[in-house]
Amino acid sequence: MLQVPFIRENKDLVINRLAKRNINASDMINQVITLDEERRSIQAKLDNTLAESNALSKEIGVLYKTGKAEEANLLKEKTSYLKESSKQLNEDLSTKASELNELLYKIPNVPNELVPAGNTDEDNEEVFKEGDVPVLHDDALPHWELAKKYDIIDFELGNKITGAGFPVYKGKGARLQRALIAYFLDKNTAAGYTEYQLPHLVNEASGFGTGQLPDKEGQMYHVTGDNLYLIPTAEVPGTNIFRDTLLNESDLPIGITGYTPCFRREAGSYGAHVRGLNRLHQFDKVEIIRVEHPSRSYEALNEMVNHIKIILNELKLPYRILRLCGGDLTFASSLTYDFEVFSTAQNRWLEVSSVSNFETFQANRLKLRFKNTIGKNELAHTLNGSALALPRVLAGILENYQTKDGIVVPKVLQSYTGFSIID
RNA sequence: GGAGAAAUGGCAGAGUGGUCGAAUGCGGCAGUCUUGAAAACUGUUGAGGGUCACACCUCCGGGGGUUCGAAUCCCUCUUUCUCCGCCA
Structure with missing residues (x-):
């Protein structure tokens, strides 16, 4: 499969070369770029959510160790919301990633410049x-x-x-x-x-x-x-x-x-x-x-x-x-x-x-x-x-x-x- | 096919719920010493994503679950080892 960064940086070349295979790839290529952007933005959100809940967990651990169980329990309640949203983001991420991959699997390799255009x-x-x-x-x-x-x-x-x-x-x-x-x-x-x-x-x-x-x-x-x-x-x-x-x-x-x-x-x-x-x-x-x-x-x-x-x-x-x-x-x-x-x-x-x-x-x-x-x-x-x-x-x-x-x-x-x- | 044990960084090998991405040793790299090398000593040393660079996220065979938190507990798959059976 093609590399997404390569597609992103060489969009026109990819489309023109794929035309040698008699494929009009512009829609697919644009969709790849969009899906990849969406995927990365979900990834960023997920990372932030996980960072927050990691930090909270660490705090809870410290509180328990120092015998402040009540404060710890208070923080626990906060984490349930983070858990919920990271679960959701995770699902979104894997949906988006598999959408992207399914599309990538359908795109053939980019022909070398020496390849003559043609059908048969x-x-x-x-x-x-x-x-x-x-x-x-x-x-x-x-x-x-x-x-x-x-x-x-x-x-x-x-x-x-x-x-x-x-x-x-x-x-x-x-x-x-x-x-x-x-x-x-x-x-x-x-x-x-x-x-x-x-x-x-x-x-x-x-x-x-x-x-x-x-x-x-x-x-x-x-x-x-x-x-x-x-x-x-x-x-x-x-x-x-x-x-x-x-x-x-x-x-x-x-x-x-x-x-x-x-x-x-x-x-x-x-x-x-x-x-x-x-x-x-x-x-x-x-x-x-x-x-x-x-x-x-x-x-x-x-x-x-x-x-x-x-x-x-x-x-x-x-x-x-x-x-x-x-x-x-x-x-x-x-x-x-x-x-x-x-x-x-x-x-x-x-x-x-x-x-x-x-x-x-x-x-x-x-x-x-x-x-x-x-x-x-x-x-x-x-x-x-x-x-x-x-x-x-x-x-x-x-x-x-x-x-x-x-x-x-x-x-x-x-x-x-x-x-x-x-x- | 049956019974049991195990899977952790390049390798060996600790770690059984909380600053553990992970002790220690070997190996690798850099340095000190040396004319040079070896030895010794000191430092450094996993991968992927992300960022101009940081931050941050993920990864302890694969997948799923419990938990605020999992290398560590549970389920499942795969692989390896030991014993038995079968067999070119």
């Missing part, structure tokens, strides 16, 4: 493109056909065991999947990220900390018996490591990486664009997360982008990088780059990574701060990105590396798979 993915800006699209033989197949032909992913079996969107990887398919995970983790740790194994279920407070709750509750699987949620991404447990944390400036930057399965309910649409591995209820992902000093978070974002470039270059997959427009930007992000791999047999681009700078938007909710050099607590910047999401990388490999003799395993993965062709 048509308006995303292609900023980079690399790799040659392979020329495939005439009988080239989409990955779901390849999966069946080589018996490496069984979608029907997943239907039987669980339901649609829970594929079963087997044999060389399973091994290739494991190879990718190991390869990604190795690349990430070599780049300085610390490897974590994180819980796959999180509590309400964590869901709230990264913003999945309260609004996007329906996107997560909810284990009602224990009131826990299956993670939709490692971002949730990974970023919540830092919930309610006060760091030293010297602790920054922090970089972590982790592999987790990801669970998404994503109320189902069906059709060719979600076939096979394109969209699943359970999939694997290796995530990178960074906590940065505000002064260098955009430098960090570029480092993350370059890191993912290197991985895709090594895998020799054709890809492009998009700078997301305001309409496509996720709620919490200020600036996002999407990586898309070209899937030759489907003749379309598949999103394999999304790298974002959230600036202080997440940190504010998380209460993730650091003590700066002049001893003041300051919100840190958080960033995260996929490095990388497995299924669509796998789809890209299967489709782009298919030959008449089988699917060739990308060179960098061969030491991990132990085989060089799937046939």
Whole structure:
């Protein structure tokens, strides 16, 4: 969520930038400022009332000690009125505070100046493109056909065991999947990220900390018996490591990486664009997360982008990088780059990574701060990105590396798979 | 799952109704001494809000209650430890 003092001091900028998301925020922003003023004035009244009653209580204590019980009883009567009014003020305060918060939860992050205005993915800006699209033989197949032909992913079996969107990887398919995970983790740790194994279920407070709750509750699987949620991404447990944390400036930057399965309910649409591995209820992902000093978070974002470039270059997959427009930007992000791999047999681009700078938007909710050099607590910047999401990388490999003799395993993965062709 | 104990500042650990935001020790910081360091000694040292700065308010695991007044009493939740049971 946005910081109220920032809104107060940069009202026009906030409204203008939010317009890039096609949001007319001026009413909301004005209301935030009004509610905050009201909240602070109630707070001041409450403080005064409490100060008065604290002073009286102290006096009563002294009177009792010196044996002046009658005078004490006289003062006690006075306090009942103070009690009444502080109770009332307290209620007013929490009403006002929750009104303000509810409004703040509805306001998305302020887009960075680089973010192009726009509504749909048509308006995303292609900023980079690399790799040659392979020329495939005439009988080239989409990955779901390849999966069946080589018996490496069984979608029907997943239907039987669980339901649609829970594929079963087997044999060389399973091994290739494991190879990718190991390869990604190795690349990430070599780049300085610390490897974590994180819980796959999180509590309400964590869901709230990264913003999945309260609004996007329906996107997560909810284990009602224990009131826990299956993670939709490692971002949730990974970023919540830092919930309610006060760091030293010297602790920054922090970089972590982790592999987790990801669970998404994503109320189902069906059709060719979600076939096979394109969209699943359970999939694997290796995530990178960074906590940065505000002064260098955009430098960090570029480092993350370059890191993912290197991985895709090594895998020799054709890809492009998009700078997301305001309409496509996720709620919490200020600036996002999407990586898309070209899937030759489907003749379309598949999103394999999304790298974002959230600036202080997440940190504010998380209460993730650091003590700066002049001893003041300051919100840190958080960033995260996929490095990388497995299924669509796998789809890209299967489709782009298919030959008449089988699917060739990308060179960098061969030491991990132990085989060089799937046939 | 059953029985019991506990949760206090960076850490350890006192505090069972009234100047307690909290003794003491360790650690941290500053100083004295020293060529320098160590040791010793002296001082200082929680967080958030608020203010130009003070004042003032809040915080002793979370939430609620009793009381003029709660770290301290009551209820409830969570977590940790010990014992028993079960178990990869």
